[in-house]
Amino acid sequence: MTEAPAPVLPAAAFQRRLLEWFDDHGRHDLPWQQARTPYRVWVSEIMLQQTQVTTVIPYFERFMARFPDVAALAEAEQDEVLHLWTGLGYYARGRNLHKAARAIVAEHGGELPVEVEALAALPGIGRSTAGAIVAQSSGERAVILDGNVKRSLSRLHAVAGWPGRLAVERRLWALAEHYTPHERLPDYTQAMMDLGATLCRRGTPECRRCPFADVCVAHARGEERRFPESKPKKALPTRVTRMLLLRDGQGRVLLEQRPASGLWGGLWSLPQFDDEAALQAWLDVHAPASRLEAPRPAFTHVFSHFRLEITPQPARIERLDAVGEARRWYDPESPDAIGLAAPVKALLSELRTFSLSAPPGP
Template sequence: MKRVVSEQSSAAVSPDKLLKEAAATLADPSFSLDVITWQKQYGRHALPWQNTRDAYRVWLSEIMLQQTQVAAVIPYYLRFLETFPTVQSLAAASSEEVMSHWSGLGYYSRARNLHKCAQTIVTEYGGVFPSDPALLEQLTGIGRSTAAAISAFSYGTRAAILDGNVKRVFARVFGVERYPGEKAVENEMWLRAVALLPESDVEAYTQGLMDLGATLCTRNRPSCQRCPLAHRCVAYASGRTNELPVRKPKKAVPEKETTMLLIVDKNQVLLEQRPDKGIWGGLLSLPEIASETDGDATHFDAALALAIAPFGVSASLEKLPMFTHVFTHFKLHVTPYRIALARRLERAGQDNYVWYPADKMVDAPLPAPVKKLLLAVFREPDLLS
């Protein structure tokens, strides 16, 4: 009978209580103190989005910094704010204008989500970002870690982050032996992230974790001798900083091919707006057809002629050098063809096509490799040789 009562009592323990008990065993105030003390003396304090409580600017920086280095983000961030100084101005902008200012920064779904999120903030929150991380996380393009960072930096909320830099710090300091991208491992890291939160100085602690990962605990050649956590770091003590965090299991990188059509008429080039979903979603780009290697030459020539015909009569056709663009999950090999028209036809009812002036190409909302190609063709043809 006693055994049955004991089982019932154990079954009645709530998951939340078990999580709190587990978190209590991971708590260590000295960890956050080390991070905060280091950040205040050696961390970054002069980034354009720091020293402000403006949630709009904090949010913009956090979205731009997702999977992108600080040095690459700074010029985009400053230019973006010049055109869209407030969430209201961003919400009121056209999609093309937003994508144009994002062009070259990559991961274009961020820009579409940014625009949609701004509109939600204006229409549903009166232009004021909520302080509750749970509400922020419900907004388009904002995950748990980003929501916590926005809330912490804007409102001083005690919320845990767990971005790529923090995962790397945790994996090395605490000797995590499994790939952090696994859901179970990530859940354990979240538990630790919450348990280690300090009672005060959350902004300095949050920034400190980011700074450690970005400046000292880097992916390659970390500066362990200057790290405030070196005395407690498992990877440093065991000489395994090159092994931790555990790398993602390698898979063969798929390779794809496509043919892009650079159709030109009177110093204008034909561009097609890509679907919102998929690579380069929402941007303008060059029309595409299947690569020549996908079929025999006769079929390719027929497909090429069929693709050109609705826009005019071809005067010349030139095959340009192939280039390769590497995405996160695959490589894309692109063979461009430059087609000059002898006579242009106006294609009615095709709203996804536009003739774009060559001298405005630098400001067009184009994928970076496509913009580079077009600028080379129209401004620096020697780059193609």
């Protein structure tokens, strides 16, 4: 049984060092730091979950231009929200953001609540995100513990064990709680994230510039890279699928909406089948007049938890009526504002340059 780590500094000294560093070296011009409203902070925090700042910025700008406030987001169709989320990944974030906006209109009079409890009750907002929203947009005291803070605090105190384990996470929350001030909450919160993102990085920490180098236990041992401990790894399983590229006489492609949850939930995708037989059986029922072409070469798409081996299966049909509710014809030349799975989007953009009936190269 490991002892709970003692703080390396009194809270006041820690805050003083951190904020002094932040004033000179922190980030002060991120898009969501301008016109800092609870709504803008909320959207940014959701987009930033498991996603790097440079990736988020263009998505954030487009999202804000289209949905400047909670009301605009609540009134939108989910399809349009997912359209703006296309390529960002973890689409449950977009679905939950949209759901939460409607809940805020229905239950909070259209104003984002700025208390941790009320925020964490909304879909997609957990303990750390709720803390970040409160601290940054209201200035009230709230504690965060995101990946940056976990990394910095585990190194500073050489906290052993993977932070995914409850006991380890509890220690880190206790340390975060200890250091959090009652003043300058937006700056302190941003400073903790900046420290982890710009100095106390995963692979190449810059301890020479760190305001805590002299008290950092991991640094004293020369073992910065060993903290935080990484998640126990498992082999990636491979799943196999066929994607039907059914085109009609006008060059439009048949899309299918994915189930509301799970992989690419709510997004539009090419119809997928486990094998050729299942695909053929579907065609026999829904598009008996179609002509199957030679499959295009398979490619592998790697996800966090599995590999997906995709074989694109081109087919043609003159016309197909009654596509039903969860299907639509889609013209790659004039795309609709709908959410498209990234590999599907890539395949469809290929259609614009290559002929399906004469695939290029060996």
